[in-house]
Amino acid sequence: MFDKNYLLPPDALERILAAISEGHLSTERLKIEECYGYIIASDVISSEDLPQFYRSTVDGYALNSRDTFGAKENSPAYITVKHEVFMGVAPDFGIKIGEASKIPTGGMLPKGADAVLMLEHAQTVSDDMIEVMRPVAPNENVIKRGEDIKKDETVLTKGHRLRAQDIGALAGIGITAIDVFRKPVVSIISTGDEIVPANNPLKSGQVRDINSFTLSGLISEHGGIPVKKGIFKDDYDVIKNAMEGALQDSDMVLISGGTSAGTKDMTAEIINDIAKIYGGAGVLFHGVSLKPGKPMIGGVVNNKPILGLPGHPAAIVVCFDLFIKPVMEKLSGLNPKKKFAKTITAKMAKNIASQAGREDHIRVYLEEKDGKLIAVPVLGKSGLITTLVKADGIVVIPQNKLGLETGEDVEVKLF
Amino acid sequence: MFDKNYLLPPDALERILAAISEGHLSTERLKIEECYGYIIASDVISSEDLPQFYRSTVDGYALNSRDTFGAKENSPAYITVKHEVFMGVAPDFGIKIGEASKIPTGGMLPKGADAVLMLEHAQTVSDDMIEVMRPVAPNENVIKRGEDIKKDETVLTKGHRLRAQDIGALAGIGITAIDVFRKPVVSIISTGDEIVPANNPLKSGQVRDINSFTLSGLISEHGGIPVKKGIFKDDYDVIKNAMEGALQDSDMVLISGGTSAGTKDMTAEIINDIAKIYGGAGVLFHGVSLKPGKPMIGGVVNNKPILGLPGHPAAIVVCFDLFIKPVMEKLSGLNPKKKFAKTITAKMAKNIASQAGREDHIRVYLEEKDGKLIAVPVLGKSGLITTLVKADGIVVIPQNKLGLETGEDVEVKLF
Numbered sequence: 123m124f125d126k127n128y129l130l131p132p133d134a135l136e137r138i139l140a141a142i143s144e145g146h147l148s149t150e151r152l153k154i155e156e157c158y159g160y161i162i163a164s165d166v167i168s169s170e171d172l173p174q175f176y177r178s179t180v181d182g183y184a185l186n187s188r189d190t191f192g193a194k195e196n197s198p199a200y201i202t203v204k205h206e207v208f209m210g211v212a213p214d215f216g217i218k219i220g221e222a223s224k225i226p227t228g229g230m231l232p233k234g235a236d237a238v239l240m241l242e243h244a245q246t247v248s249d250d251m252i253e254v255m256r257p258v259a260p261n262e263n264v265i266k267r268g269e270d271i272k273k274d275e276t277v278l279t280k281g282h283r284l285r286a287q288d289i290g291a292l293a294g295i296g297i298t299a300i301d302v303f304r305k306p307v308v309s310i311i312s313t314g315d316e317i318v319p320a321n322n323p324l325k326s327g328q329v330r331d332i333n334s335f336t337l338s339g340l341i342s343e344h345g346g347i348p349v350k351k352g353i354f355k356d357d358y359d360v361i362k363n364a365m366e367g368a369l370q371d372s373d374m375v376l377i378s379g380g381t382s383a384g385t386k387d388m389t390a391e392i393i394n395d396i397a398k399i400y401g402g403a404g405v406l407f408h409g410v411s412l413k414p415g416k417p418m419i420g421g422v423v424n425n426k427p428i429l430g431l432p433g434h435p436a437a438i439v440v441c442f443d444l445f446i447k448p449v450m451e452k453l454s455g456l457n458p459k460k461k462f463a464k465t466i467t468a469k470m471a472k473n474i475a476s477q478a479g480r481e482d483h484i485r486v487y488l489e490e491k492d493g494k495l496i497a498v499p500v501l502g503k504s505g506l507i508t509t510l511v512k513a514d515g516i517v518v519i520p521q522n523k524l525g526l527e528t529g530e531d532v533e534v535k536l537f
Numbered sequence: 538m539f540d541k542n543y544l545l546p547p548d549a550l551e552r553i554l555a556a557i558s559e560g561h562l563s564t565e566r567l568k569i570e571e572c573y574g575y576i577i578a579s580d581v582i583s584s585e586d587l588p589q590f591y592r593s594t595v596d597g598y599a600l601n602s603r604d605t606f607g608a609k610e611n612s613p614a615y616i617t618v619k620h621e622v623f624m625g626v627a628p629d630f631g632i633k634i635g636e637a638s639k640i641p642t643g644g645m646l647p648k649g650a651d652a653v654l655m656l657e658h659a660q661t662v663s664d665d666m667i668e669v670m671r672p673v674a675p676n677e678n679v680i681k682r683g684e685d686i687k688k689d690e691t692v693l694t695k696g697h698r699l700r701a702q703d704i705g706a707l708a709g710i711g712i713t714a715i716d717v718f719r720k721p722v723v724s725i726i727s728t729g730d731e732i733v734p735a736n737n738p739l740k741s742g743q744v745r746d747i748n749s750f751t752l753s754g755l756i757s758e759h760g761g762i763p764v765k766k767g768i769f770k771d772d773y774d775v776i777k778n779a780m781e782g783a784l785q786d787s788d789m790v791l792i793s794g795g796t797s798a799g800t801k802d803m804t805a806e807i808i809n810d811i812a813k814i815y816g817g818a819g820v821l822f823h824g825v826s827l828k829p830g831k832p833m834i835g836g837v838v839n840n841k842p843i844l845g846l847p848g849h850p851a852a853i854v855v856c857f858d859l860f861i862k863p864v865m866e867k868l869s870g871l872n873p874k875k876k877f878a879k880t881i882t883a884k885m886a887k888n889i890a891s892q893a894g895r896e897d898h899i900r901v902y903l904e905e906k907d908g909k910l911i912a913v914p915v916l917g918k919s920g921l922i923t924t925l926v927k928a929d930g931i932v933v934i935p936q937n938k939l940g941l942e943t944g945e946d947v948e949v950k951l952f
Binding site: 511 | 562589645685692707735742750877878881920
């Protein structure tokens with residue numbers, strides 16, 4: 123059933139990635155509070171130290187650590203308490219040998235102090251005298267100037283996707299706007315003479331457009347801007363026009379559906395025909411050793427990826443994960459060094475057979491049984507959207523494996 | 538060091554969850570394309586079948602399966618090809634015994650047909666005659682009427698967070714707007730006399746506001762609406778006013794910072810004082826057996842959770858995961874049955890000691906070494922934001938474990 127000339131998904135993906143230049147999206151300058159999830163377009167270098175002063179990490183007494191050396195229970199050090207440090211204010215006093223000043227967590231160490239004794243390690247002897255029963259090391263309970271971030275240090279590198287804490291770090295060094303790659307605009311062209319919009323009444327033989335809703339959600343969730351171009355007739359000129367239009371105003375084009383025998387060939391033909399006009403390799407592969415998702419088409423026109431997607435809802439989700447997401451990431455300039463799939467380990471609930479030579483993506487739901495997490499295959503054709511609704515994630519059977527056995531540990535890629 | 542009376546994080550969380558009523562947020566009706574990530578407010582029941590007709594899953598011939606029973610290579614069945622099914626159109630003809638009609642993938646079966654023979658399993662004998670070398674079972678290569686979703690079937694249940702494929706399923710049954718719980722509005726009150734806004738010049742002894750940026754990002758990412766209330770002086774009346782204002786216009790209040798000894802007590806005092814005015818249990822716990830995050834305060838006023846967060850950036854992220862996220866989820870009406878942490882298994886790069894009786898949350902970065910994933914602890918005080926920037930996730934050492942050993946398998950909760 124599977125054409126031996128079909129590529130495996132990673133090889134098919136590699137063809138598209140090789141054909142588009144990296145991070146060719148333009149950049150934009152945004153306020154950091156708008157940057158969550160964006161990819162940084164250039165290294166961020168700090169122009170200042172964080173913090174800019176020696177800072178206490180505890181409530182206690184700022185002092186000179188040498189005054190406490192050798193202090194023990196039966197031979198405590200006696201230190202005179204003078205002054206008090208207040209939050210947010212640079213002390214206008216210094217500490218001399220034998221002196222300490224009260225300091226709150228986050229307070230700035232006065233001159234002459236190199237460590238902070240925790241409140242609970244000091245015994246108050248009198249209003250202005252404490253007893254110290256253990257030595258304090260230099261810099262103990264202190265964050266040094268520049269210990270978090272040093273001036274001229276590279277804080278974040280080009281290609282990094284900004285998480286909440288990264289934005290926090292930028293705020294910490296006074297950077298309130300940065301250059302990021304703009305989000306890729308991904309057009310969705312729905313085809314199929316049987317497809318009608320979700321809000322239309324159905325005539326016999328028609329079905330509603332499901333895939334553009336699934337695709338839009340996945341694209342947004344993974345840092346892209348989906349643009350639904352609408353539903354187009356299975357007609358060469360109509361789809362060619364739609365594809366040319368989408369190529370003008372987006373960074374990537376998805377054609378969903380067109381699953382009838384004639385249309386399948388037509389999508390590939392149109393990709394090749396417009397490649398002759400606008401340049402590019404045209405179709406790079408047509409068909410992949412993958413289930414669901416076999417009829418997938420990948421191409422490039424005018425340096426923009428065009429993917430022809432099978433109409434089955436389950437294939438849409440698998441093809442998104444294997445092709446659309448990594449292509450969007452390359453367009454977005456994401457540094458591919460650090461990518462970890464979010465998975466969870468579970469035990470297969472039953473045997474699943476798989477054909478050698480192709481990747482099988484099995485939808486599963488998870489349930490706990492005797493304290494163990496069990497992955498239960500969701501039965502049903504890949505044309506059924508409910509197989510995805512019932513599923514919590516996907517288990518991949520690689521091409522060189524003939525199946526999975528009951529009780530076998532599997533990694534579930536969670537939705 | 539750790540107070541034996543301190544609660545463990547799950548027990549502390551339970552106190553807050555028990556004190557707020559479930560899903561008390563109001564609902565709103567949204568278009569489905571706006572609903573990604575929202576929680577459904579009532580069960581969704583289909584008013585129609587999906588699909589509404591018997592549908593072919595392949596390109597081939599619609600026929601009566603009985604005509605193929607017993608067909609084999611040396612004794613094929615001969616079937617007359619009449620008519621052709623077109624996409625999106627109900628056939629205006631029927632199939633008689635001994636007849637078949639061409640049908641595309643997704644096409645509607647004509648009357649009299651109960652199965653589809655794949656194109657590649659038919660031999661064309663003449664323009665209107667095919668040879669069938671193997672039997673086709675009833676319903677083979679067919680999606681039956683209602684096989685995906687049946688009329689009156691519950692498609693999605695109250696409390697489910699809508700994923701891309703769920704929205705697709707709603708579109709598929711013609712539902713274009715649904716009732717969802719509105720997103721919880723979470724106010725962030727930043728306190729600390731040393732804190733200045735990110736865009737301000739720094740005076741000696743001052744630091745910029747980091748935590749409100751980290752918190753805002755985490756809240757948005759997990760389905761809430763963050764509202765930064767600003768930075769407030771460490772003063773009873775000022776913070777009490779800010780807290781009362783935040784209680785009016787939000788569903789949950791976070792107070793970040795106020796780490797100085799005096800303020801720590803003040804936050805708890807204010808929570809108790811406003812509980813006397815507006816009702817509610819006030820402070821439910823003050824201090825948790827957790828590192829980082831020990832000084833955490835949890836309380837409830839007027840059925841709204843108020844959390845006092847330690848000022849250390851690393852504590853913010855840990856407390857978000859352990860407290861803020863689950864409380865937001867309860868407010869949002871999320872059904873807690875199905876929650877799986879997105880983790881990845883790795884081997885510890887080195888020994889890490891932990892104190893019995895408390896939960897230790899260790900920041901780690903991941904690297905591949907000899908094909909294995911290694912979790913390397915990020916060294917540095919929890920007051921340093923860069924420990925989070927360098928980290929890919931967190932490893933939890935439970936309270937009954939004295940540490941982790943080199944090479945030990947750990948589950949890394951990915952950021």
